[in-house]
Amino acid sequence: MTKALDRPPVRSAGVSALRRSVRFDVRLVGLAGVLVLLCVIGLITRPETFLTQDNLSTMLRLAAAIGVVSVGMTFVIIAGGIDLSVGSIVALSSVWMTTLATQSYGPVVMVLCALLVGLGCGLINGALVSYGKVVPFITTLAMMASARGLAERLSGRQTQVVTETGFTDFFRASVLGIPVLVIMLALVFAVGWIVLNRTTFGRRTYAIGGNAEAARLSGINVKLHTALVYGISGLCCGIAAIMVVARTTSGASTNGLFYELDAIAAVVIGGTLLSGGRGSLIGTLIGVLIFTVLNSIFTQNNLDTDIQNIAKGAIIVGAVLLQHTTARRRKRKPPARTDPDPQPTNTNGSQS
16 A cells, blocks of 8 residues: 655746746846936935936936837847847938928928838838848848938938927927926837737747747747837837937937947846847836936036946946846756656655
């Protein structure tokens, strides 16, 4: 007669998901802590100006454009890609929407022009990556050079001033004390979060970034989806171009300089893996705010821009090294047994 043994408890998928969400929340709390620490530093170094309404409004306005670009970059990186052309697409969109021919049709046409130019450039990137089998780095690098060159060609290397007062009156206004640009940033982040976390499109984006071949075998049209992801990035660049033109009341081929650096930095700091498959728009938003506050601290303390760029580069390298360290630790950790099946034993304790 054998002695029955109690089976050990099985770890459910719900418990694992809960633990993953707890770790995720801890990362967000850590990022929020860094943001608060930077705010404290800014308050200590410039107590008379840092937390004033004018400075806070300025920081949010400056964060709006790069924040929208970072939304599109988050989608691309989660899907396992990269987009180095975002700054040039912003420049091209801003120039195209501020030509005299475009402005003569009114503010609605100006906005549509910026959106269509950004979307078109993004879809070209996506088509070359998906159907042309060109490496994303090379594709977006070529678009970065081409879009910037086309912007210089259209503008004649001249700054194009916005003469359409209806455009500036609307986008430079405030609603209940909140700038329209900040409201636009909030709306883009909200829509992006819903798409990424509550739709099939978002789940497929994570799946493609995690394992593109497995996603293809599961029935996902990887090529089309990847092209659409780059289209989203381009569309966000078009929205950012509208914000830049509204803030500066001009379009120029120099707009969007180093936006690709700022966007990638914000996305990586926010916890999105450069290898794809994991990321968060909430983390990206905190990353954008961290760099915005950091830039404000540097500016108010009269530090040179080269020091700001060095700090950004160091932060990016540190975030990537932290990601690699975390990934290596997870690989070394032995997988947990989820459904153990022990051998039955005889009454004398030996295996049957």
